Amino acid sequence: MKFYVIGDVTVDHLYHLDRLPKPGQEVTPTQASMKPGGAGGTISVTLARLGHTVTLAARVGADPFADYALSHVRGSGVQDSAIQRDSQYLTSTITVMQTASGQRAMISDGAANRQLDPAQLKTKDIEGSDALIINAYALTEGPQRAYSLAAIAAAKGAKTPVPVFIDLGTGAVNKAGTSLLNDVIAADYLMLNQHELQALTGTGSISAALADLGAAGAQRVVVKVGKMGSITWTPTDTELVDAIRPDGQVVDSTGAGDTFTATFAHAVLNGAGMSEAARAANAAGALAATGIGAQERPITPADLADVLPGVAVPQVAAPAPKATRSRKTPAS
Template sequence: MSIVVFGSTNIDVCAYATRLPRPGETVHGDSYAITLGGKGANQAVAAAQLGAQVELAGRTGIDTFGTLARQRLAEKGVRTRALYQDPDHSTGIAVIGVDQSAENCITVVGGANMAVERGDVERLEPLLGEAKVLLLQLEIPLDASLAAARRFRSRGAVAILDPAPAPSHGFDAAAWSSVDAMTPNEAETEALVGIRPKDASSAARAATALAERGLKIAIVKMGGAGVYFRSPEGEGHILTFPVKPIDTVAAGDCFNGGLAYALARGDELPTALRFACGCGALATTRRGASDAAPTLAEVETILRCRNGPALLA
């Protein structure tokens, strides 16, 4: 199976402390890590860790962080034929604080990621015939992402947009119909439709509102409360797996990588979402961004968990 991820590549500087600082305050941390990140890279690694053939497209700078990012991608088995080395912009970075309850705050400096343009879509041409799923996020300009989505969908690929970070101005009408699915979390759903999903009932209303805007498949993520989906074939609520989280930084990215993997291998949407929930849950049990991505064997183990999620129609 082949998955193309068109999105951001960052280097993450993560600091771990008992609690996150308030504005104007300095706190002493316990440890730090410098790792591969960026929602595009995280999702690419998540799918590759499961065994998929993955191509990551986008931009890095020609700098130390860019070299480190490419090295880490290669180690994780991600191909980078369409990852352009931008001579005019630095590699993106994210500064992440994580507290003892696994909550986090993130500041992203996009760098080369935000220089991506429609011309970068042309670099994807050799990948068009190979991809079954295209993963997109909002850490590169939306115009380029939607152009890629239309190109890949015309060749039969499924285009999934993770609307993160949430757009303050929302989407225009064309954006909703340019992709097959969106996977917003609670905050992103509220930003898009004005409904914050806290349970199945509120998530169902939010999914309906997303569909009314022209979205084919709405996948509303609610953290520990699970996932609610609505598609032309039906809708339902999938509960999450019981785990003890220590770091939620890349849980959503691992969810999306797992969803892409399952759909690319031919799973029906409810089955693919249960698989994705397993990926997201496991990611919260370890530190780091791309380093938190589970293997296929680990996901298959949690899927056999007696207390794992059920589909509630």
């Protein structure tokens, strides 16, 4: 399968703490590390490691961090033809502070990512893909927002429409608020967590938020609900899909949601229904959290089969030649 991914690539500075510092306090981490990250990078790397052909659209600076941010992207075979370089803005960085109890604080800078130039978008690359995946940070501001909206229009307007997966992020929803709804409601698959769902709709419960999304025109929604697993929703069906407990200790949740998104799209494009795809994604997100860094724990089809005994997780098929390959929008 061919995926086109739009999202950030970053260098993540990770600090594991006993407690988050109060204003003016200095604390010593129990562990500190620097890893490649970013939603776009993590989604792309996960899909490539699952055997897909992936093109990533992102923008980095002309600084030493750029190559490091892209190291796993390149190492996993993601195509970099849509990676742009910026001579003015730096490569994006994120500082993540988290405790063993799950408390978390972040400092992020969109930097070069937000300058993704829409003039360099090649719509034929979107039209020739089997799916478009966008992280909502790419829809918040700047040229990157224009690039993402143009890509969605290209996917929807293709002779054979390309399925669009949009994954929200807490920072994106906090920044854009309910105005983001207009940009994401046309997604074939909309993925978000409980906080993002309620902030996006301005409601106080999951059920009310899903009702509002349905009234606005949403067709397929997946809500990540942490230790409970995930909820799949369509206008005619709602299902809670239980979480999967992986072998190994959960040490870092950075990138787990992005791994969930990539795995969900992988399963759907290979014919899985929504609940089966969510079950595979639950497992992949949990496995990702057993490694430190968003892209450090590779997810493979064998991993998914191991943690889902008795469930047929679709395997990646070799893509057919372009001249004869057909594409159809996955059913819910």
